[in-house]
Amino acid sequence: MSNMKLISAAVITAGFALASQAALAYNAGDVFVRGGVAQTDTGSGNGNLNGDSLNVQSARGFTFGAGYLFTDKVGVELNSSEKFEHDLNTAALGDVGSVDRLPVNLLVNYYPMGGLDSKVQPYVGAGLNYTRFSGEPTGVSIDESYGAIGQVGVDLAVTDNVMLNGYASYADVNADINGGAGGEVDIEPATFGGGITYRF
Numbered sequence: 001m002s003n004m005k006l007i008s009a010a011v012i013t014a015g016f017a018l019a020s021q022a023a024l025a026y027n028a029g030d031v032f033v034r035g036g037v038a039q040t041d042t043g044s045g046n047g048n049l050n051g052d053s054l055n056v057q058s059a060r061g062f063t064f065g066a067g068y069l070f071t072d073k074v075g076v077e078l079n080s081s082e083k084f085e086h087d088l089n090t091a092a093l094g095d096v097g098s099v100d101r102l103p104v105n106l107l108v109n110y111y112p113m114g115g116l117d118s119k120v121q122p123y124v125g126a127g128l129n130y131t132r133f134s135g136e137p138t139g140v141s142i143d144e145s146y147g148a149i150g151q152v153g154v155d156l157a158v159t160d161n162v163m164l165n166g167y168a169s170y171a172d173v174n175a176d177i178n179g180g181a182g183g184e185v186d187i188e189p190a191t192f193g194g195g196i197t198y199r200f
Contacts, residue, residue, distance in 0.1 A: 024117055024118065024119055024157045024160060025072075025114070025115055025116055025117050025118070026069060026072060026073075026111050026113070026114040026115065026121050027069065027072050027114070027115060028069055028070060028071045028072050029068075029069065030068070030069045030075075030199055030200070031066070031067070031068050031069075031199070031200040032066065032067050032068075032197050032198060032199045032200065033064075033065070033066045033067075033198050034063075034064060034065045034066070034067075034079065034165055034195060034196070034197045034198075035062070035063065035064045035065075035196055036062070036063050036064075036165060036193050036194050036195015036196060037060065037061070037062055037063065037193060037194065037195060038060065038062075038081065038191050038192060038193030038194075039058065039059075039060045039191070039192050039193070040058060040059055040060070040061075040084055040189045040190070040191040040192075041058045041189065041190045041191070041192070042056045042057065042058050042059075042086065042187040042188075042189050043187070043188065043190070045186075046185060046186055046187045047174075047177075047183060047185045047186040048183040048184065049088075049090055049096070049140070049177060049182060049183045050182055050183055051183065052090040052091055052092045052093065052183075053091040054088065054089075054090055054183065054185065055088070055089050055090070056086045056087075056088060056099070056185065056187045057086050057087040057088070057089070058086075059084040059085055059086050059101075060084075061081050061082045061083070061084045061085075062081060062082045063079065063080070063081040063082075063193055063195065064079065064080060064081065065077055065078060065079025065080065065105075066078055066079075067109065069111070069114070071114070072111070072114035072115030073110060073111050073112065073114035073115065074108065074109070074110055074111070074114075075108070075109050075111065076106070076107070076109070077105075077106075077107045077108075077109050077125060077127075078104075078105070078106050078107075079104075079105050079107075080102070080103060080104045080105070081102070083100040083101065083102045083134070083135075084100070084101045084102075084103075085098055085099075085100050085101075085135075086098060086099055086100075086101055086187075088137065096137055097136070097137030097138075097140075098135065098137075099133050099134070099135055099136050099137075099140075100133065100134045100135040101131060101132075101133055101173075101187075102131065102132045102133075102134070103129060103130070103131050103171065103173075103189075104131075105127060105128070105129050105130075105149050105151075105169070105171070106127045106128050107125035107126060107127030107128075107149065107151060108125060108126060108127055109123045109124065109125035109151075110123060110124050110125070111123045119156060119157040120155075120156055120157075121154065121155040121156075121157070121163070122152075122154045122155075123152070123153050123154070123155075124151070124153075125150065125151045125152075125153075126148070126149070126150045126151075127148075128146065128147075128148065128149065129145075129146070129147050129148065129149040129171040129172065129173065130144070130145070130146055131144065131145040131146075131147075131171075131173050131175070132144050133145075133175065133185070140177060140178065140182065141177070141178050141179075141182075142175050142176075142177055142185055143175045143176045143177075143179070144175065145173045145174055145175040145185075147171060147172030147173055147174060148171070148172050149169055149170065149171040149172070150169065150170055151167055151168065151169035151170075152167065152168055152169075153165060153166060153167030153168070154166055154167070155197050160199075161198055161199050161200070162196065162197070162199075163196070163197040163198075163199065164194070164195075164197075165193075165194060165195050165196060165197040166193070166194045167192075167193055167194075168190070168191065168192050168193075169190070169191045169193075170188070170189075170190050170191075171188065171189055171191070172188055173185070173186070173187050173188060173189060174186045174188075
């Protein structure tokens with residue numbers, strides 16, 4: 001009888017363990033929110049201002065987003081951030097002020113491990129980036145930008161609902177200055193971020 005009790009207890013324990021592990025799978029209908037910090041690298045040679053070579057300096061800020069899985073492997077994500085403040089300088093004039101950049105991204109993500117019991121859930125995504133500039137130096141007006149964006153990332157489960165998140169993205173941001181008469185901004189930011197994902 002004691003052996004039967006031990007076997008029953010082992011089966012029940014294994015069942016709970018499997019159920020707990022199964023909860024780590026990404027499934028259709030899952031909803032998540034994300035928050036963290038990101039560093040955006042703008043590179044160099046970021047267009048021109050009145051014919052003078054323009055450099056837009058890199059910046060760091062808080063990011064946030066939300067998503068939904070239509071199937072175990074395919075979902076949609078909408079993310080943004082606080083305004084990134086970028087210092088501006090030109091070859092001839094040096095420091096010419098700063099500009100605030102607010103990106104909004106809508107992506108379709110693919111989860112290759114979706115539906116599988118795994119604490120590690122990588123993903124890749126592609127979609128549309130919208131960028132709004134504000135707080136430009138006096139006499140400078142930068143238009144809005146629409147372009148493509150791609151990302152790769154991974155969620156690492158800590159509990160059934162809480163995951164550590166890390167990602168990298170690359171966007172195409174190109175906008176006219178003063179309607180094109182003052183030059184253009186071409187920054188194509190590469191962004192690297194990390195934070196927390198909470199899944200409902």
